[in-house]
Amino acid sequence: MSSIEEIGSIRIGVIGGGQLARMMVPPAIHLGLRISVLAENEGSSAERAADRVGDYRDPETVTSFAETVDVITFDHEHVPGEILRELEARGVAVHPRPDALQFAQDKILMRQKLGELGVPVPAWAAVADEAALQGFIDAHGGRAVVKTARGGYDGKGVRVVSHASEVRDWFAALAEDGRGGQLLVEELVDFTRELSQLVARRPSGETRAWPVVETIQRDGVCAEVLAPAPVADPATLDEAARIGITVAEGVGVTGVLAVEMFETRDGRVLVNELAMRPHNSGHFSIEGSVTSQFEQHLRAVADLPLGDTSMTRPAAVMVNVLGGPAEGPMPVRYAEVLAAHPAAKIHSYDKQPRPGRKVGHVTVTGDDLAAVRAEAVAAARMFD
Template sequence: MMAPAAEALGVRLAVLAESEDACAVQAIAESTVGDYKDLETVRAFAAEVDVVTFDHEHVPTEILRTLEAEGVAVRPGAAALVHAQDKLVMRARMDEIGLPNPQWAQVTSVEDLRQFGDRVGWPVVLKTPRGGYDGKGVMVASRAEDGAEWLETATGGLLAEEKVPFARELAVMVGRSPMGQTATWPVVQTWQRDGICKEAIAPAPGLDPGLAAKIAADVISLATRLDVTGVMAMEMFLVEEDGRQRYLVNELAMRPHNTGHWTQDGSVTSQFEQHLRAVLDLPLGETSAQFPASVMVNVLGGEYEDLYGAYRHVMAHDPAIKVHMYGKSVRPGRKVGHVNAVGEDVDALLERARHAADYFEGTVTS
């Protein structure tokens, strides 16, 4: 998804891919297949480029620190990226900075979990500090014994959080360059299915303007305090109490993110172009929305293995729909693409985008 922006700017991209059929290999001619967890492999790749960046947070922190010590421009740097890699580190830093967290604790035993649950109320949410995504590495525990087996094998313990009674889920994207320039996009409303982001609406309908402004200011402050380079997503819970709205931080991602896919067709500058600009320390692009509303719906793997075969129906049914496919093999529940719709009426946009995604997934046939 970053390749078109790089091509437009005349910037050479190279990718270290996990396999020859990785989707990035299809878009970027200069590709190396190797293990991102192997220092020598990553070091050899880094020697051939000017800047190293990421499309996921799983590169070991120690490798990134080694590259930085050797003079490689790693963006975002290891000290920033660890807050997206390790949820315990992230929670502690949010407390330090003063951003609103759910109640949380590091638990290493059933007794730790029991004490936490008795204090905040059951059920509670258990998360693996590292490696979890798209609902993986998450458990809702109704009693302490539910986490016993997982705790036995969890080196360093687990993250326990209160189960937040949220009204909606929100997200905001921010871009930041090494020179310190920042830019945010409108706050979006998201909806998750089975722990996977399924939909995003920009801007978030009915969000208090004062809260939206506070979120934008807070995420800029956070990106600055963490010394982020590139784009970062801050996912949040919206809590409504006595007619008032407030937010709690859920998770961070320091890369282009599902919740920002709408920017490809709904914003002056997409998150992919912005990430490229930021890591190259170019001036950031304008982030304002080009339409009153934009909707993104993810396409998850379903009945059809040949997604290309569905193009005729989707494009003929709605010529204004924007289809973005990743070139991935289809597996049930796997994110294989997304569709965007832009306009004025959120309900109409959702209906159109959902129909397109449902047709790709095989849940509707006409």
């Protein structure tokens, strides 16, 4: 490892070439940090910064990439833990560390850890067969949420079921896998809304939390984010921040952590999912916060002091562009959309349209949440 004085900067390597890596590039340019990306393939969203294209499951590829940077971080949570532990053994700084990342990679491990930390979660069990699953379903009102422990995202690997036979294919796949895996089953929570708490933590321990946000999902995919979450009960918002910091410290997260939560009809907050990277629920922060989640992630993984997470304006709303214009990436509609919404901040991930695909997002900031939301929704809809 070279010193910052020798290089004149800090070199950050991002594994994964999606939109999260792409959106780390602007703050790296502004701060004068050097960022490079190991992308899965040519033409990926972060191609601009992608010095290297290769397979993140190949130890050789990852190791040689790591030799060109001062710290390794991630656009996704899929890099095998054994590769990352090998990097750490060679003295490479990896953030988040594999010991923390395992909890984002395996939902059953995560539930166990949250239990140890005393963080409120829905009732859950790890089940190895249909009989055990049916027992849980029957004991929790006849319906439950079943999740694969690994590999799910954006509603993939999640099913709401009444009968254990509805996930027979998943049990069959686990049996074939031969590692004796289990499925996670959880009570179906009667929630009034979903919240997301973003926090950042640096290796030397400093943490910063953003105001908790409300996330609105459609078909299991994040559709809108309201920042800050319109206040119901201030105690709920304090509780969300407390949980976020407890998890970050308890799990030893370095970088940005997103804690997705349910707010229940009876006023409790329960943790649903964790992500150890910048997260869709934090995209509002590019314009809405003094320090965006992408800048903060870079600062955190480089072990630099964290930035102010205050809102820049009273309200920010982010709306995802899902699918995108039939005729091509979002710029094909710019002549109309930019004219109609001069204050909307348009983000295109330079992706080809595909039904349901996250191809970009729109953020509007301002004083009045309802007005801001109406404008963000209207602008995003023009890309449908």
